[in-house]
Amino acid sequence: MTASLAAPLKPLGAKTRINDFSIQVATVNGSGSQTANSVLLRAIFQMGVFVSGKNLFPSNIAGLPTWFTIRASAKGYVARKASNEMLILMNPETAKEDIAKADTGALVIYDEPLQLDKLRSDLSYIPVPFQKLVTASCPEPKLHKLVKNMIYVGVAARLLSVDMAEVKNAITKQLKGKAKAIEINQGAAVAGYDWAMENLPDQDHIKVVRDNKTQGLIIVDGNEACALGALFAGVTVVGWYPITPASSLVETFIDYAEEYRKDPKTGKSTVAIVQMEDELASAGVVLAAGWAGARSMTSTAGPGVSLMSEFIGLGYYVEAPGVFFNVARTGPSTGLPTRTQQSDVELCAKCSHGDTQHINLYPGTMEECFQFAYDAFDLAERFQTPIFVVTDLDLGMQNWSSKPFAYPASPYDRGKVLNQQQLTEAKDWGRYKDVDGDGICYRSLPGTAGGKGAYFTRGSGHNEYAQYSEKPEDYVAVVDRLRRKYETAKAHVPTPVFRNQGSAKGVLAFGSSDPAVIEAQDLLAETGLKTDYLRLRALPFTAEIDAFVKEKQVVYVVEQNRDGQMANLFRETYPEHATKFRSILHYNGHAIDAKCIVDQITAFEQK
Amino acid sequence: MPTATPSAPTNTLGFTKQDYVGSKSTLCAGCGHDAITAQIINAAFESNIEGYRVTKYSGIGCSSKTPAYFINQGWGFNSVHGRMPAIATGASLANRNLINIGVSGDGDSMSIGMGQFVHAVRRNIPMIYIIEDNGVYGLTKGQFSATADKGAFLKSGAVNELPPIDPCTLAIELGCGFVARCFSGNPKQLNAILKSAFAYQGTVVLDIISPCVTFNNHDASTRSYKHVKDHDFPLHDLGFIQYSEVEDVEIPAGGTEVVTFPDGSKVAIKAIHEDYDPTDRFGAMKAIHESMAKGEFLTGLLYINPTQPPLTEVLNLVDEPLASLGEAQLKPSPAVLEEIMRSLM
Numbered sequence: 001m002t003a004s005l006a007a008p009l010k011p012l013g014a015k016t017r018i019n020d021f022s023i024q025v026a027t028v029n030g031s032g033s034q035t036a037n038s039v040l041l042r043a044i045f046q047m048g049v050f051v052s053g054k055n056l057f058p059s060n061i062a063g064l065p066t067w068f069t070i071r072a073s074a075k076g077y078v079a080r081k082a083s084n085e086m087l088i089l090m091n092p093e094t095a096k097e098d099i100a101k102a103d104t105g106a107l108v109i110y111d112e113p114l115q116l117d118k119l120r121s122d123l124s125y126i127p128v129p130f131q132k133l134v135t136a137s138c139p140e141p142k143l144h145k146l147v148k149n150m151i152y153v154g155v156a157a158r159l160l161s162v163d164m165a166e167v168k169n170a171i172t173k174q175l176k177g178k179a180k181a182i183e184i185n186q187g188a189a190v191a192g193y194d195w196a197m198e199n200l201p202d203q204d205h206i207k208v209v210r211d212n213k214t215q216g217l218i219i220v221d222g223n224e225a226c227a228l229g230a231l232f233a234g235v236t237v238v239g240w241y242p243i244t245p246a247s248s249l250v251e252t253f254i255d256y257a258e259e260y261r262k263d264p265k266t267g268k269s270t271v272a273i274v275q276m277e278d279e280l281a282s283a284g285v286v287l288a289a290g291w292a293g294a295r296s297m298t299s300t301a302g303p304g305v306s307l308m309s310e311f312i313g314l315g316y317y318v319e320a321p322g323v324f325f326n327v328a329r330t331g332p333s334t335g336l337p338t339r340t341q342q343s344d345v346e347l348c349a350k351c352s353h354g355d356t357q358h359i360n361l362y363p364g365t366m367e368e369c370f371q372f373a374y375d376a377f378d379l380a381e382r383f384q385t386p387i388f389v390v391t392d393l394d395l396g397m398q399n400w401s402s403k404p405f406a407y408p409a410s411p412y413d414r415g416k417v418l419n420q421q422q423l424t425e426a427k428d429w430g431r432y433k434d435v436d437g438d439g440i441c442y443r444s445l446p447g448t449a450g451g452k453g454a455y456f457t458r459g460s461g462h463n464e465y466a467q468y469s470e471k472p473e474d475y476v477a478v479v480d481r482l483r484r485k486y487e488t489a490k491a492h493v494p495t496p497v498f499r500n501q502g503s504a505k506g507v508l509a510f511g512s513s514d515p516a517v518i519e520a521q522d523l524l525a526e527t528g529l530k531t532d533y534l535r536l537r538a539l540p541f542t543a544e545i546d547a548f549v550k551e552k553q554v555v556y557v558v559e560q561n562r563d564g565q566m567a568n569l570f571r572e573t574y575p576e577h578a579t580k581f582r583s584i585l586h587y588n589g590h591a592i593d594a595k596c597i598v599d600q601i602t603a604f605e606q607k
Numbered sequence: 608m609p610t611a612t613p614s615a616p617t618n619t620l621g622f623t624k625q626d627y628v629g630s631k632s633t634l635c636a637g638c639g640h641d642a643i644t645a646q647i648i649n650a651a652f653e654s655n656i657e658g659y660r661v662t663k664y665s666g667i668g669c670s671s672k673t674p675a676y677f678i679n680q681g682w683g684f685n686s687v688h689g690r691m692p693a694i695a696t697g698a699s700l701a702n703r704n705l706i707n708i709g710v711s712g713d714g715d716s717m718s719i720g721m722g723q724f725v726h727a728v729r730r731n732i733p734m735i736y737i738i739e740d741n742g743v744y745g746l747t748k749g750q751f752s753a754t755a756d757k758g759a760f761l762k763s764g765a766v767n768e769l770p771p772i773d774p775c776t777l778a779i780e781l782g783c784g785f786v787a788r789c790f791s792g793n794p795k796q797l798n799a800i801l802k803s804a805f806a807y808q809g810t811v812v813l814d815i816i817s818p819c820v821t822f823n824n825h826d827a828s829t830r831s832y833k834h835v836k837d838h839d840f841p842l843h844d845l846g847f848i849q850y851s852e853v854e855d856v857e858i859p860a861g862g863t864e865v866v867t868f869p870d871g872s873k874v875a876i877k878a879i880h881e882d883y884d885p886t887d888r889f890g891a892m893k894a895i896h897e898s899m900a901k902g903e904f905l906t907g908l909l910y911i912n913p914t915q916p917p918l919t920e921v922l923n924l925v926d927e928p929l930a931s932l933g934e935a936q937l938k939p940s941p942a943v944l945e946e947i948m949r950s951l952m
Contacts, residue, residue, distance in 0.1 A: 218951035228947065234937025236929035237700050239693075256947075260939050268925040270932055272700040274918070276693070277726040284686070284693025284723075285700070291684065292662075293930030294701035295937075314687050404948035407941040412934045445930060446662045446682035447702045454659065456675055456683035468675070 019049045019074040021085040021206040023156065026098050027149060028091050030062025035174055036149035037068040039189070041399060042170035043153075043162050044072055045219060048211040052078035052515075053399040054591055059244065059337040065094045072208065078400065079516035080591040085206045086159075088152050089116065090130075099123070107205055109155055126200060128155055128192070137191035138184055147188040154192025159200065160208045164193050218404050222369040222395035223249035223299075225405070226325055229373025230297055231256050232408050235323070237296040238273040239285025241304060244337045245393040246327040249299040279304035283311035283324070287386065290321035291457065293417070293445040295377045297323040302331045302344045305351060312386050313352025314459045316482070319432070319441070321380035321415070325373070325389045327396040330589045339589030340393035342511055345565035348388040349539055355479060357486045359493060360388045360539040364514040366402035368537070369395065372494065374408045381415035383489055384443060392560070394512040394591040416442045423453040431455045431466040432478060439485030486540055493538035496545055501530035506552035507584075507601075510536040510566065512591065513558050519594035520601070529605060531556075536566070541573055549574050556601055558584040560592050619851065624652045629676040634669060639791035639817030639832075640739050644676045646794055647708070647737075650801035651678055654849060662698055662705045666691040666720055669746050669819075670712035670739035681706075689720025692727035695734045696918075702928040703919045706805070707734035713754040714744045717772045721753075724774075728781040731809040733917040735801075738774050738812070739791075741819040742830040749822030756902075760827040775909050776895050778812035779888060784915035785809065786891075788906045790839050791817040792832060796906060799845035799874070803908070806849070806872035809917040816904060835904060842883045842907035846875040868913045876908060885911050 023040075027033035034055065041053045051072045058064035071081050083103045089095045089110040099119045102108065110116050112127040134148045150171075157167050168186050175181045227249050240250045254273055261271045272289075276282040282298045289296035300308065305326055315322060328344045330336035348360050359379055363372040372389055380387045418426060423444055429452075432441050444453030455466040463474040499521065509517045514535055521533055534548050549555060549570065555577075557567040564583035571578040584600045586592040615623040627648045632641050651661070658680025665671035667688035674683045686694045695709050716724045716738050727736065742755040751759070754774070755767045778786045785807045789797045797815065804811040816835050818824050824831045848856045850871035858865055864876045866886065876885060883905075884890055891910045898905040925932070 216952070218948055220951050228944075232938055232944065234932070234934060236932060236937065237697060239697060260943060261937075263925050263936075266925065268923050270925050270929065270936060272919075272922050272924055272929060274696070274700070274730070274922075276696075277722055280690065281693040281696075281723055281726065284690050285697035288684065288686075288694040288697030289701040289930075290697075291694075292698040292701035292705070293928075294697075296697065296701070310687055311690065311693075318684075404952075405944065407944050412938070444682075445702075446698065447660055447705050447928070447930075449657075449659050451659060451680055454680050454682050456685065458683075458685040459687055460685065 016204045017085060017206045018209050019072050019211060022069055022071045022081045022083065023086040023088065024084040025068045025070070025088040025152070026091045026094050027066055027068070028093070029057055029060060029064050029066040031149060032146035033066065033068065033090070033149045035185070036153050037070065038399065039150070039167065039170045039174050040153045040156060041070050042173060042219065043157060043166040044070065044208055045214050045401060046166040046169060047162060047208050048214050049208055050074065050076045050078065050213050050401065052401065054080050054394070055398060056590065057338050065091050074211070074213075076213065077515060077519045077594070079519050080593045082593045082595050086156070088156065089114065090149065090152065105205070107159070107203065109152060124203070124205070126155070126159070128152070128195070133191050133195055134188065137187050143184060147184055150185045150188035151192035154189040154194070155196045157189070158193045158196035159203055160206065162208050163210070164190065167193070214401060216404065217401045219399050219401055220366050221248070221397055221399060222363070222366060222391050223327060223397060224252045225366045225369035226299075226373040226389065226391065226396075227253035227256060228405065229370040230323070230377070231260060233295060233374045233377040234412060235295045235297050235377065236271050237285065237289035237294040238271065238298065239276050239282040239289070239296070240273070240298050241276050241279045241282050241300065243279070243301045243304050245329055245397045246299040246301045246304070246325065248397065249325055249327060279307040280311060283308035286322035286324070287311055287315040287320040290380065291318070292447070295381070296321070297325065299325040299327065301327050301329045302347065303334065305344060305347055309352045312358070313354060313356055315386040316352065316356045316358065317459055318457045319384040319443070321384050322386050323376045323380050323389065324386055325391070328390060328392040336589045338393070340512065340591055341560050341587060341589065342392055342513070343561035343565065343587070344390065345559070345561065346568065348390050349569060351388075357483070357540070358386060358388055359383060359486070359489050360390055361494065362390055362510040362537050363395070364511050364535055364537065366400045367405055370405040371408060375494070378413040379489075379492065382413050382492065383440060383485060384415060385485070390511065392512050398591075416440055418442050418444050418453060420448050420450040420452075423448065424450055426452070429453070430464040432462065432481070433464045434481050434484070438488045439481050440488065490540050490542050493540065493542065495542050496537055496548070497535040499533040499535070501525055501532060503530040503532050504553040505529070505531050506548060506555040507531045507533045507558060508536060508548070508555050509533070509558035513560060516592045516594045516597055517558055520597035523594055523598050524601060527602070529601070539569075549577050549580070552580065554582060555580050556582050556584050556604070558592070558597055560586050562587045618652055618655045620655050620657065622652065622658070624648060626658060626680065627652045627678050629679045632673070632676045634672065635821045637820040638669070639741065639819070640670055640673050641676070642791040642794065643737065643739055643797065643815055643817060644673050646797045646801055647677045650798055650805065654802050654805045656706060656805060660704060660706045662707050664691045664695045664698070664707065664709045666711055666715040667746070668712040668715045668744065670710055671715060673710050673739070674708070689715050689718070690723055691715065691720065692723035692732065692736070696727060696730065696732050699733050700919065700924075701930045703733070703924060704928050707732070709734050709736045711736065711738050713738060713740045713742060713752040717753040717774060725777075725781060728778050728783045728810050728812060730918045731782070731784070731915055731921070733808055733810070733919060735804045735811045735813065738814045739817045740774070740814050741817050741823055743819050743823040745819050745822055756829040759829050760825070762822065762825050773895070773899065774812060774814045776892055779892055779910045782915070783810055783812050783910070784912040785811040786910040787811070787813050787908050788904065789813060789815045790835055790904065790906055791815055792836055793839065793841065793906065796841055796845060799847045800908060802847040802849070803845070803874045806847075806868040806870055807913060808869055809915050829902070838903050840898065840903050840905050841879060842885070842905055843879055844877040845908060846877075848873045848875065866911050866913055874908070885909060888912070
């Protein structure tokens with residue numbers, strides 16, 4: 001035992017933080033730490049405490065630093081917290097830097113040979129002989145590297161007063177059915193716990209106390225939620241290309257399709273899933289399948305959207321449906337592939353050359369990821385156009401607790417499609433005739449028998465009858481109708497969500513910024529600044545947004561990009577209110593936190 | 608519905624040839640592409656193709672305009688440059704009952720669209736993929752394409768210094784089970800190959816040498832009518848017999864190879880050029896390379912393997928077109944959602 005271990009852990013002055021703290025775990029990627037971290041998170045969750053996890057990982061398979069942050073919050077705040085009360089340092093490469101950045105008073109669990117305890121005097125050190133413990137607990141040397149991390153789960157559980165039964169349950173859940181792995185990992189966790197019981201004194205800095213906040217909740221990531229939405233929406237054609245952080249959306253869908261999308265009698269598949277040669281080809285598959293009457297989708301990230309933009313413009317102009325999930329990451333170019341950002345706002349709003357406008361859905365919760373994914377297929381077929389569902393790495397790949405998803409009861413909306421009989425009876429049908437005045441025309445599907453309804457789809461100029469035309473009046477009629485169609489969409493897209501405190505000062509945000517904005521709003525209110533918060537959930541802007549913009553003295557637009565892209569869309573849409581919009585920005589690749597919002601709004605207010 | 612007039616001959620569906628035409632061509636008078644369009648119309652008529660099942664896809668270029676000129680009863684999709692294969696892939700997956708015809712050019716397929724061409728062939732998309740190959744970009748006024756022969760001249764005097772890409776050997780290399788080269792000036796051969804193509808289930812690659820009368824028909828051109836006619840070496844006489852007629856047609860014994868398609872249709876191949884076996888993949892590659900080195904065009908059925916499963920079968924899709932599936936077949940029950948939610952708790 002080392003000297004520092006022998007010394008009792010000092011109470012740190014402030015009162016014990018019960019169910020209200022952040023733990024940051026620094027490891028090497030590819031070392032099995034993701035499993036250990038998920039187990040710790042789940043064990044706290046099973047203690048009935050609100051908890052969220054953020055994995056900050058490298059664009060690499062094995063050997064580079066990775067950090068995982070677990071935040072417990074009695075108040076239900078789930079945004080990333082900028083400060084951490086406990087550090088678990090397993091990576092020799094980053095340990096010194098992690099110590100240097102640590103918040104005063106933090107508990108530091110570390111691998112004993114790293115000898116970190118002399119670096120700073122304002123931290124509480126807990127060296128753990130991981131190698132000794134893993135050797136004793138696990139008989140197979142080749143598994144030591146993978147199991148070592150489970151030791152710190154046991155040590156942390158002891159220090160935080162997390163019930164070991166919950167840790168064991170979490171391991172069983174995490175390693176679904178792998179009996180041997182469950183046994184070895186539970187053994188390692190118990191070894192860590194028992195060692196800590198024997199060797200570490202109590203600490204009263206941070207604690208988990210059993211609560212009932214998570215009963216009936218699920219833990220899920222946004223990519224899985226979107227995949228489930230697509231499953232229930234009955235997607236039938238998927239063309240995709242692997243890209244971080246969007247791959248797991250389709251991969252999770254593939255797993256579910258294997259189970260739930262086979263014809264029970266024949267075992268044949270009711271969905272075609274093709275990994276294409278690139279994102280451009282994926283987009284072509286999606287739009288052509290939609291054109292031919294299937295419900296189709298792809299999942300990609302910014303670089304993929306850039307490549308797809310040629311086809312997105314075609315889809316807009318020929319009016320072919322398709323659902324495009326963009327799980328945004330940090331750009332431009334390759335950027336930071338494993339970090340989050342909301343920097344494809346303008347790209348998705350106006351993707352492709354020429355005058356284009358697209359319907360974009362911005363889910364901000366796991367339930368919305370599920371429901372909007374479901375709705376996107378209805379919107380694509382109703383409006384006969386590419387629909388973007390824009391999430392980001394933070395929503396898509398991080399663990400979130402959520403209410404279980406409600407069954408989407410609404411029947412599928414297959415849009416304005418004429419069948420054989422309707423085509424036979426139709427008088428003077430034209431593919432691009434605006435019969436109803438809403439900008440949405442009636443289409444026919446290839447392969448419809450009866451000899452009526454065939455037409456020629458073309459990305460070149462066309463008239464109401466889909467005939468080639470270069471006449472100015474024909475061109476203008478089509479693009480003006482497309483604008484009318486976009487106007488019609490305002491009544492069909494999700495309306496914003498409000499969190500009002502009764503103020504003339506507005507805060508506007510979207511997507512993954514929501515938890516940080518809610519927390520910031522409460523923190524600002526504590527300092528006397530009330531705000532009304534509008535969470536935007538779609539483009540085009542709906543009537544509620546018009547009213548909000550007109551009514552507020554000032555609108556703080558919170559977004560995770562450098563250029564204030566959403567604020568730019570607002571200035572363009574509401575030029576008479578352009579001076580009201582003030583950008584609150586966060587764009588370093590980490591998920592946004594409440595403090596940065598509070599600081600920036602406070603700075604504006606003090607001007 | 609058939610619009611038969613008393614005088615015009617009809618096929619077994621009751622359609623006349625007029626039921627298979629499209630809009631009037633806007634290509635240059637004498638364009639090889641129009642001769643190809645005429646044979647597509649003939650072959651579809653003679654093969655009793657249901658027009659409403661036909662989908663016609665193209666990219667950008669002179670060739671890509673032609674789907675508007677045949678089978679007006681079918682749906683057309685003129686997409687973007689070089690991306691026709693992705694469109695054909697998506698639509699053919701959405702509705703497996705469609706009869707897919709893609710028309711492309713040497714620029715559209717061998718340059719900008721090379722990636723999509725290669726992967727569509729590799730996946731064995733159920734489609735007839737026609738390359739109307741003239742060695743130049745016609746619609747942008749006569750730049751060289753990637754199939755232009757090394758040393759070829761433009762009218763302006765510019766010389767092509769780079770070697771050509773050959774779509775046929777490339778397609779064979781990629782595993783394509785039906786590869787043919789034709790000359791737009793040989794309608795009889797083209798007709799038999801197109802009819803065979805309609806009977807095939809996967810990707811058919813047809814490289815059709817189709818002279819550009821405006822930009823590449825001059826005396827020094829290796830893609831002029833005269834040059835191609837002089838260097839065209841038809842490999843065989845082809846006789847296509849549709850499954851419905853198989854019992855009525857007698858195939859002469861001796862010197863004729865017969866290939867049978869999954870639907871029972873047959874193509875009788877009577878060698879004329881030399882001892883060429885179109886079912887021998889490596890032999891075909893060798894013969895084509897040797898003839899190209901001599902500046903000849905071997906034409907006919909270069910390679911055939913009628914049993915390769917198309918992507919729709921590889922994916923084990925239900926028999927009903929995916930596009931026809933409704934909510935009852937697609938939307939899992941509330942119990943399924945509950946089961947999934949429990950697994951996430």
